[in-house]
Amino acid sequence: MRIRKDWSSWDPGMSFKTLPGAMGIYEIADEQKNCIYISYAGGASPYGLRGELYAIFGMPAGADKWNWSHPHPESIPAEVKQRAKYYRYEVTHNYYSRWIEDLTRFSEDYETLPELNKLATAPRAPHLGRYHWKSEGI
C-alpha cells in the first residue's frame, strides 16, 4: 500500500506539535512532486517523524531555544535536504516492513529506487522483492 496522503509543503512557521514524534515512514518529493526519497523514523530515531522531518527541512528561526534537535542530522544525505520540497508520512509501528513495502512498490513501478535512496550515503535498502505487476496507485 502507498502512503495514502497528498503531499504537504513544508511550512517553517507551523507548530512542531503538528508533526508526530511517533515511529513511521515518510516520503520526500522535489519541486515537481516527484518522490525522491523514502525513509523511516524507527525505534532508535530520537524524535520520531518530527525529528526526521526537521532534520531534512531544517529547524526554523528561534529553534536554538528548543530543547531538542536531531543529534545525527548527518545521517540524512545532504542532497535530500537540498531538494526536499514536499513530504508525506504515515505513523506506524511497522515502520521497517512498511518502508520495505513502499520501496518495493516504487521500484516495481519505476524499475528503480527513488533517486536519493540510491546514494551511497542513504540508509541501505534491504533486499527487495517483486510484485510482478504495476501497483497502479494502490
Added chain:
Amino acid sequence: MDMQRTEEQQLIIDTVRKFIREEIRPLEADLDPDAYELNPEDDERLRAMVKEMGMYQMGLPVEYGGPGVDIVTRTMLAEEMSQHRAGLYAPAYGAFGSSPPEHLYKGTDEQKEKYLYPVIRGEKHAFFGLSEPSGGSDPARSIRTRGVRDGDSWVINGGKLWNSGADTADFGIVYVRTDPTKGRQGITAFLVDTDTPGFRVQRLVQVLRSHYTTELSFTDMRIPHSQILGEEGGGFALANDTLAHNRIPYASACLGIAVYAQELAIEWAKQRVTFGEPLANRQAIQWMLVDNEIDMRTSRWIALDAAARAQRGESFRFESSMAKLLCTEAAGRVIDRCMQIHGGLGMAKDMPFERWYREVRIRRIGEGTSEIQRVVMARDLLNVRSGS
C-alpha cells in the same frame, strides 16, 4: 533417557554461543531495533568466519556436501542461535547458512539440479505455499487452488495467503488441488518459478513482526508435469512429513529468546532497587524468575525428547507437536514475565523484549496453531499409539 551433551555437542554449542555473544549481539547496537538483515560487509565477513569454522549449513546432509549434524544437536543449536534481538526469525542473521526445505531432497535428479543445489549454494530461495484465505489449519479440505491437466502441463488458478518470502523467492513449493474427488489424496505439490506468467504477488501482508508475509494470485499459470514434487496426489503426505520434522527446531528456537530474556531479567532484578531493596529480594519477582526457569526447562526437555525419537527413527509426531505447543507458549510466558520485571523499560524499543513479544506470539500460529497441535496429539492418543 540420557540427555547429557556429548563432548562434540558441547564444543559446537560453546562455539556458537561465543559467536552469538561476541559477533552478533554487538552489531545489533547499531542496527534498527526491527532490522532483520546485517549490512552486506558484516554479512559477508560473518559467513566467511562461519565457513572457516566448518559450521556453515550444519543441517545439510553429508551426501549433499554438508556436515550432516543430527537433529538432536540441531535442536540444541536452534536454542543457541536465537539468543539475540533478531534471533527468533533471523538466527545469527543467517551467518550459519540455512538448509534447503526438506521437501527438495525428495525431488527428481532434474529437480535437484534446478532447485536443490542452487538453494544449497545460496543462489535461489524458496517459499512455502500451503495456506490459503480459505484456511491453513485444515489444508486437506480448504485448499481451493485448482490444477487441471492439459497435455504435458497443468493449468493452475487460485491463490495463497501468508507466504513468507514469496516476493523475494525464486520459486515456491505450492500445494494444489489436482483431483477434487479424492480429498487429501487429491493434493499435489508443484515447484513453481516465481517468474511464471500468471504468478502475482497480490500484496504484502503486514503482521506483528518486522517482516511481512504475502498474498499470491495464480491466473492460468501453466506448470509442466515434470514440476510435480513427489507423487501426483502425494502433496499432503509430503507437507505433513516435513512439517513434523521442522516443528522441533522451530520450537527450540523459541527457547533461545526466552533464555536471553531470563538472563536480562535476572541481571535487572539484581540491580534495580525499589523501596530500598533490589527487586531480586522480592518474592513476587523471584517467583516469576522461577516460573520462567520451570517453563524453559520442561519445554526444553520435551523438545529434546522429540528430537531424540526422530533421531532413533521412532514415531515422533506426538512429541514434536507437544514440543511445538509447549515451547512457543512457554517462551511467550517467559518474555511476558521478563517485560513485567523490567517495568516501563520492558515496553521500550531500547530493549529487545517488545520485539520478542510480538514475534513469539506468531509462533503459536505458524507451522500449525496450538489448537492444531492438540488435534494431532489427540488423534494419536485416541488411536492408542504403541511405544510410549
